[in-house]
Amino acid sequence: MATSHGTPPVFNNKVIAWIDHRLPIFSYLEKEYHTFPTPRNFNYFWNFGAIATVMLVLMIATGVVLATNYTPHTTMAFDSVERIMRDVPQGWLIRYLHMNGASFFFIAVYIHIFRGMYYGSYKSPRELLWILGVIIFLLMMATAFMGYVLPWGQMSFWGATVITNLFSAIPVVGDSIVTWLWGGFAVENPTLNRFYALHYLLPFIIVAVVALHVVALHVHGSNNPLGIDPKGPQDTVPFHPYYTMKDGFGVVVFLIIYGAFVFFQPNYLGDAANYIEANPLVTPTHIVPEWYFLPFYAILRAIPDKLGGVLAMFAAIGVLFVLPWLDTSRVRSCTFRPIYKWFMLVLVVDVIVLGVCGANPPEGWYVPIAQLATVYYFFHFLILLPVLGKIERPLPLPPSIADAVLKKAG
Template sequence: MAGGLHDSQFTNPVVRWIDQRMPVFTMVQKEYGVFPTPRNFNYFWNFGALAMINLVIMIVTGIVLAMHYTPHVTMAFDSVERIMRDVNFGWLIRYAHANGASMFFIVVYVHIWRGMYYGSFKAPRELLWMLGVAIFLLMMATAFMGYVLPWGQMSFWGATVITNLFSAIPVVGDTIVTYLWGGFSVDNPTLNRFFSLHYLLPFVITGVVFLHIAALHITGSNNPLGIEPKGPQDTLPFHPYYTIKDSVGIVVYLMVFAALVFFAPNYLGHADNYIPANPMVTPPHIVPEWYFLPFYAILRAVPDKLGGVLLMGGSIVLLFFLPWLDSSKVRSLRFRPISRILFLLWTVNFFVLMWCGGKPAEQPYVLISQISTLLYFAYFLVALPLLGRFERTLPLPESISVAVLGKKAHGGGHSGGGPLPGGATAKPMEKA
């Protein structure tokens, strides 16, 4: 072999020629072919792949929409209507993009819920978890700015309310609001800023997603039992087992996505956003999109503006510190009976906050929001640290293979060897 060429294992001459000079196929084969993954994944582990699919859908549809959208306060609303009526399949692209945001958050919420239930945030995966929370924050910023772009009533007043929250920050708050607005009110400079950032942030998200995946492939995946693989008998090569399983999940997901786009495209939206923005008419009830409602309820639970902003921000920042707030050595809540009950109650409480966030800021909804906010923070700051110290956990299985296959698993396991697509040959996986 000529000096400087990679020693490619692929036999296909074209693939081999490329791989010798840029070993991208070897990298993909290593990370998504023979990569050892726990053999006991359930369908909750599909949601990472679903999030990737959704991100691609959002970027592709967003680029097409940007070709026809006009970021100007006198033309933005009409340009969206033109997309819906005059652009070939514009209605489909717009509905896929608008509902894709909701589907994206559904997938990510389930992904976060799975990570919390099975302890995927614990050592050695703390950085993996923190990168995931960073992606969630970037998604929230991107979705908020995207919601402003149609320049309907809820777009305009939502932008006015949320950007005004920064004025609660002492000393620099008003300056931040002025920079966000580009003037002294939400107007054309604001719309231009939000359009520019809404276009940019998905590519920032993509970069953080690659870091997230890199961190995952260094530490390896967690699993429903929350115990580390002890040898090749506990793992399977990612392909074909989990590529097929992910494909099944993706097909089902796209069917649900299509049903929403074709049969209920406005179900998750707000009717007021089909009214052009009017700074002189305030809607009777200003609400954000449904995926922001729990945090909106926390914001409104505190009468003080600064206190509400701090609590709302703290409700998300707490997730960054979850690996240290939960002091238990056992990852999965399968083996922590009291923690499992409290976590399921916390999940119900999260939906209560979501319900309260969509209601007017009046009694009894304010009182319920206050109680639910107290319970939300009590779970992270009181329950998790104490349970880690005093909870009696159930005995952990001896290994993944014993839990899945029984004692016969001691006789060995799948080695990961054999032929691979493209003519490459996999080497047996070494023991962890």
């Protein structure tokens, strides 16, 4: 293949050239994933977009295999999962890859989100890119919740019962929504069937939104740790081979850690109660969702009023949609915001504290701590971010990415 800057690529392979002349897919890949100009100062936090994509593909592949052996019926679901583990060739591996893959998918996405927040990747002109990312996050949460119900263990059943019952707090239409979600008057076979169907469907919708996310990314290019736009060719490098190799290295390291959990601690991130078949007559001592829902679960329980808790939980995600307009700072990256960068670290600690509170029963000191952490969460976005952006004096920005990189190297 031969190409030059500003001219369409010429493919030496006649078959590829024939196909590309009629369907320019190879020209697209060449432009967007080979010669695409990328800021030269990416750090390893920028690997997590590629890592999340790999995890999404892995989750879909293992999910399709599991679906061919799973029976979505309340009398057979639990036993079909046990059969996958014991009788299906390598079924235990596929199930553990899928089960732990959900946790590691969320780990990658949470790091990706906090990286975007720290370096201001949501600011103009990338607002729509950020909003699409939040939509992906919401779809992931819905998919994960429905998938957690499918093993039909104790925590699956009671988690579904508690979470779906939250909608009953909505005035007038709440009870009707719960009945519609259940497909009846209790969490039963219709609930399991529709959750199974949606759990299978939603990942493909996520793929479609991810495609839009990537297209939006390539319109204005990626943000970078400095938060300044490239001034010329000296500020960028081709995506391949520089970042394909860097992303590849990050993916391999991430998969090694993921593999360690799959093979040595496959149940570490799960709940032992889910290995007990669902029983509507026996309520677990402490009903708790998967770890990636715990901060939002803590916010839900921190509000004494049921409707208030539900609204606060959804507002905790909804505030992310308007984040680009809440931040009033003149610069993107926290690198040049000497005060706010410390508050970003406080926000990370705050979310971890919420997660710990959500994992424990709502009693004792966990209740006031969760309430304080909830207050700070909304204070950070609704008050601190707009006010500090106006009064904080940012550090001077470098003239270009190249100057900053060469100065650091020197």
